[in-house]
Amino acid sequence: MAYNYRKKKFYIIQCLLGAALFLLGLALAIFTESQTANFAMLLGGTFSLTGLISIPMMKIVYTPEEQKDETRKESIDLKDERNKRIREKSAWATQRVMLIILCIYVAYITFIPPFNLLTIILGWGLLLANTLLPYVYAFFYSKQL
């Protein structure tokens, strides 16, 4: 019960934080004209995503007793080892496709005008993260498993 209460509080805070940051990003993008506004918008958008992700989680926490059986089935599906393996394989395939798409995108924004330094930096940052993160996680999991 206490665990559920903590989870509820966490999801509410996450949702509110996501919404607040999204509004902040939006307000900065509308009322200022600097490039910082674009960055703030991006930041707000990213955090609002965490809020959006928390909505289905809240659904699980707030489910009434009569729907618990359905929730249990959903939870079993989520934890099922075959489904986990399917997700891992799809994630790996998606990562490889995304890497190719990002390479094309970064080459496009870097070599074809008009050039925008902030967009180029963000693009390269994304490419770097997409390339390096699998190695970082592989290193982490090689110690764990």
Add this chain to the structure above:
Amino acid sequence: MKNNLEKLRKKQGLSQEELADILEVSRQTIGALENGRYNPSILLAFKFAHFFNLSIEDLFIYEEE
């Protein structure tokens, strides 16, 4: 890897859905296992063995490729 899951499940009079519910796996996993499309982890193999009160070797038959 072959297995006797379907035979044993039917012997117990259980549907795939019921067995999946008892062992807390998805019904699709039971189907994939019975068809030999999916090889279970050692943990799941033990779960099955415990449920049917058999050893893993009696349940899953290893075939060298």
